[in-house]
Amino acid sequence: MRLRIARQALLTRAADPPALRLMLNEAVxxxxxxGNAVMAGKLGHLVEASQRLISEVAGSYEQQR
Structure with a gap:
C-alpha cells in the first residue's frame, strides 16, 4: 500500500511531474x-486523471501561442 501511495505522489506532484503515455484496451x-463500488471508484479516478491531463495539455498549448 505504501508503494502505491508513493507512486501516486510521483505522478501527481506539481513540480516536474513525469511524462506518462499509455493506451488502455477497452476490455481492461x-x-x-x-465489485461495482470499487469499479466505479477506479473508473472515476481515470476520468479525473484524464481531465487533469487534458487541462494541462490545453494550458501548455495556450502558453505557446
Missing part, C-alpha cells in the same frame, strides 16, 4: 474487479 475498462 470493462473487466469487473472487486
Amino acid at each position: 475498462l470493462r473487466r469487473p474487479v472487486e
Whole structure:
C-alpha cells in the first residue's frame, strides 16, 4: 500500500511531474474487479486523471501561442 501511495505522489506532484503515455484496451475498462463500488471508484479516478491531463495539455498549448 505504501508503494502505491508513493507512486501516486510521483505522478501527481506539481513540480516536474513525469511524462506518462499509455493506451488502455477497452476490455481492461470493462473487466469487473472487486465489485461495482470499487469499479466505479477506479473508473472515476481515470476520468479525473484524464481531465487533469487534458487541462494541462490545453494550458501548455495556450502558453505557446
